[in-house]
Amino acid sequence: xxxxxxxxxxxxxxxxxxxxxxxxxxxxxxxxxxxxxxxxxxxxxxxxxxxxxxxxxxxxxxxxxxxxxxxxxxxxxxxxxxxxxxxxxxxxxxxxxxxxxxxxxxxxxxxxxxxxxxxxxxxxxxxxxxxxxxxxxxxxxxxxxxxxxxxxxxxxxxxxxxxxxxxxxxxxxxxxxxxxxxxxxxxxxxxxxxxxxxxxxxxxxxxxxxxxxxxxxxxxxxxxxxxxxxxxxxxxxxxxxxxxxxxxxxxxxxxxxxxxxxxxxxxxxxxxxxxxxxxxxxxxxxxxxxxxxxxxxxxxxxxxxxxxxxxxxxxxxxxxxxxxxxxxxxxxxxxxxxxxxxxxxxxxxxxxxxxxxxxxxxxxxxxxxxxxxxxxxxxxxxxxxxxxxxxxxxxxxxxxxxxxxxxxxxxxxxxxxxx
Amino acid sequence: xxxxxxxxxxxxxxxxxxxxxxxxxxxxxxxxxxxxxxxxxxxxxxxxxxxxxxxxxxxxxxxxxxxxxxxxxxxxxxxxxxxxxxxxxxxxxxxxxxxxxxxxxxxxxxxxxxxxxxxxxxxxxxxxxxxxxxxxxxxxxxxxxxxxxxxxxxxxxxxxxxxxxxxxxxxxxxxxxxxxxxxxxxxxxxxxxxxxxxxxxxxxxxxxxxxxxxxxxxxxxxxxxxxxxxxxxxxxxxxxxxxxxxxxxxxxxxxxxxxxxxxxxxxxxxxxxxxxxxxxxxxxxxxxxxxxxxxxxxxxxxxxxxxxxxxxxxxxxxxxxxxxxxxxxxxxxxxxxxxxxxxxxxxxxxxxxxxxxxxxxxxxxxxxxxxxxxxxxxxxxxxxxxxxxxxxxxxxxxxxxxxxxxxxxxxxxxxxxxx
Numbered sequence: 001x002x003x004x005x006x007x008x009x010x011x012x013x014x015x016x017x018x019x020x021x022x023x024x025x026x027x028x029x030x031x032x033x034x035x036x037x038x039x040x041x042x043x044x045x046x047x048x049x050x051x052x053x054x055x056x057x058x059x060x061x062x063x064x065x066x067x068x069x070x071x072x073x074x075x076x077x078x079x080x081x082x083x084x085x086x087x088x089x090x091x092x093x094x095x096x097x098x099x100x101x102x103x104x105x106x107x108x109x110x111x112x113x114x115x116x117x118x119x120x121x122x123x124x125x126x127x128x129x130x131x132x133x134x135x136x137x138x139x140x141x142x143x144x145x146x147x148x149x150x151x152x153x154x155x156x157x158x159x160x161x162x163x164x165x166x167x168x169x170x171x172x173x174x175x176x177x178x179x180x181x182x183x184x185x186x187x188x189x190x191x192x193x194x195x196x197x198x199x200x201x202x203x204x205x206x207x208x209x210x211x212x213x214x215x216x217x218x219x220x221x222x223x224x225x226x227x228x229x230x231x232x233x234x235x236x237x238x239x240x241x242x243x244x245x246x247x248x249x250x251x252x253x254x255x256x257x258x259x260x261x262x263x264x265x266x267x268x269x270x271x272x273x274x275x276x277x278x279x280x281x282x283x284x285x286x287x288x289x290x291x292x293x294x295x296x297x298x299x300x301x302x303x304x305x306x307x308x309x310x311x312x313x314x315x316x317x318x319x320x321x322x323x324x325x326x327x328x329x330x331x332x333x334x335x336x337x338x339x340x341x342x343x344x345x346x347x348x349x350x351x352x353x354x355x356x357x358x359x360x361x362x363x364x365x366x367x368x369x370x371x372x373x374x375x376x377x378x379x380x381x382x383x384x385x386x387x388x389x390x391x392x393x394x395x396x397x398x399x400x401x402x403x404x405x406x407x408x409x410x411x412x413x414x415x416x417x418x419x
Numbered sequence: 420x421x422x423x424x425x426x427x428x429x430x431x432x433x434x435x436x437x438x439x440x441x442x443x444x445x446x447x448x449x450x451x452x453x454x455x456x457x458x459x460x461x462x463x464x465x466x467x468x469x470x471x472x473x474x475x476x477x478x479x480x481x482x483x484x485x486x487x488x489x490x491x492x493x494x495x496x497x498x499x500x501x502x503x504x505x506x507x508x509x510x511x512x513x514x515x516x517x518x519x520x521x522x523x524x525x526x527x528x529x530x531x532x533x534x535x536x537x538x539x540x541x542x543x544x545x546x547x548x549x550x551x552x553x554x555x556x557x558x559x560x561x562x563x564x565x566x567x568x569x570x571x572x573x574x575x576x577x578x579x580x581x582x583x584x585x586x587x588x589x590x591x592x593x594x595x596x597x598x599x600x601x602x603x604x605x606x607x608x609x610x611x612x613x614x615x616x617x618x619x620x621x622x623x624x625x626x627x628x629x630x631x632x633x634x635x636x637x638x639x640x641x642x643x644x645x646x647x648x649x650x651x652x653x654x655x656x657x658x659x660x661x662x663x664x665x666x667x668x669x670x671x672x673x674x675x676x677x678x679x680x681x682x683x684x685x686x687x688x689x690x691x692x693x694x695x696x697x698x699x700x701x702x703x704x705x706x707x708x709x710x711x712x713x714x715x716x717x718x719x720x721x722x723x724x725x726x727x728x729x730x731x732x733x734x735x736x737x738x739x740x741x742x743x744x745x746x747x748x749x750x751x752x753x754x755x756x757x758x759x760x761x762x763x764x765x766x767x768x769x770x771x772x773x774x775x776x777x778x779x780x781x782x783x784x785x786x787x788x789x790x791x792x793x794x795x796x797x798x799x800x801x802x803x804x805x806x807x808x809x810x811x812x813x814x815x816x817x818x819x820x821x822x823x824x825x826x827x828x829x830x831x832x833x834x835x836x837x838x
Binding site: 040041042058059060061063065067068071077078079080081097098131132135142146149150187189190191192193395398399408411412413414415416 | 459460461477478479480482484486487490491496497498499500516517550551554561565568569606608609610611612814817818827830831832833834835
């Protein structure tokens, strides 16, 4: 039994996304015990989740078991459990099954999709944040074609073959492009009574342009690429209503049986657990060292945190930012244990990437702006490179090569239905 | 509009398993319209389903969309629908949504797992016939280790780490071997509070030996291979009771939180739809030409049919037998349309194969009997060869090579849970 003076500080990390895993890795070899808590047993490579939703990849291609990732890091133990709250006075994290005490706490709990106060729309317009969301959306998309094949009423058939994506950020653009390709290429010869190429794919963005985080010229490139794929891009008006039969946009009714939501995210309830000051998206307004105000041993990172970059703009909710924050928090905890001061967090922005179907993407690296095939190659290499796990890289590369050469998609399974 | 004399006979095939697909293929180019009805949108390579249940493969690796398989066969259309009955007087198949008229009907509806009148055991001991069964079993197995890691009570921990497989046929043997390997190799270094290698895997077979369809010498080889992997093999006694806490076998109570059922199958309700004479497993006793007695234009094949081979023994319920029957029925329908007689169905038995984890299998080809590594290589090549779809072959080969070299399993995802 170690005597109290020998007891190593315990670092509890909630969430094994990009931020949480980076924090755990940055603590490798440090004189601390790390407890990594997640409600799922896998790390999800979220940037490729839309590929699962559109039948290009299998869930296991973009997910790796957390225990496997940290297996060789002896000071990490993994707990599968759902965190329900924090007791900062007792320095304990509450899960559905236990209380876990901490000396340092890292909140990397991510974001969910948000309906801006219209939560009643969720059943009609599911969002895409989890593996189970992706397989449910895949089922909806594929079932719409199957139902259309059997439908004798022309109006109902048209609604079944109309796909509406709400939100013109990267996820909305990627979904719209992938569904258009699925209809025009993959499924084009598979039905006898309908022509899948006649499917309408409509992307609705309330703001003036798609991919608002990119420069206007790249937004325009993206819009043109989408239109070449057959996507109707509608900007400038929000969705007014949304129900089982379709959506209304600036007075126009669009009948659709498949509406997908890619319009917004909200942070996990971490801010509520600590009653911390938060922004409109629910992110904790953290100190320059990423600690939660009033809780110097508690840090928030990734989509859980709101922090300004060097220019006073908020750090974007993208994977590279979460990783940088995780690495920083690992370092600050190491330094604190060793009694060393640490300079404030400084975000380095490398660039933005978004893809629009096969062979087209946009890339913004400040001085360097790319679109079309060159950007798509860059996007592919970057995403495969950052996929965690050697095997996943190989499998995903192979799947993409196959899909690229044949237009086929390997994961066209309707699963999870009854019967 | 074709005049009545130009109308081509319609062949309805119910079920796109090995038998149904073979029948459809055998009708390629024939002057008939084929309607292939299945309640799922994919063909499932069932012999590898246990690999999905034990996290070795992803569902999409062993399933291919039916529409993709028959895309180039112009006389086939695919209907996604669940058949609920047959109206033989009207020559119509009834689905949940429509009535489909037929001139010839092929019933290739397969089998479900059966509990021999103890259906109340199903929630405690799920069986393995569908993709959703496999992902549910995968979740149960992986969750048992996760719960054990957090469990403080030694008795409950022991029950969580005890896995009982009921039934010593090929599926039971494959499951037991794969779970033992998962515990002893894949997961061995992944936990901090339990040692997964201490997990007990118990295979219970009511009969005197495992793999009863094989010669006794190969059954004995299989038992020894299982025991080398750490599986406890118990033969000669059936399970007396089965509940949420474990099983009882010949008076002994075995506490277990994960019980899997591989003890029996029953045919689909096709015999009931026609009120046809059936055997104890529910299979229709067909004529020598595989037609249903009294219904010369209705055929039953695969697990739906009971037919004797040349020696008076029933044709086994394995994929090669279903394929031969499908091909035969395709031919007999072609011949009938052309007014040609067809000799009775003759089953050719090539052999039996079963695998027992990495590097070990048994193969029985009459004069040639193999066990161990040579049999395993043969099994691997045969299964990859018969996998439908070029891509699946490549992906599965790659997954196996990776698993073989690293002992890792690529699909360790706990999906489908709440929250």
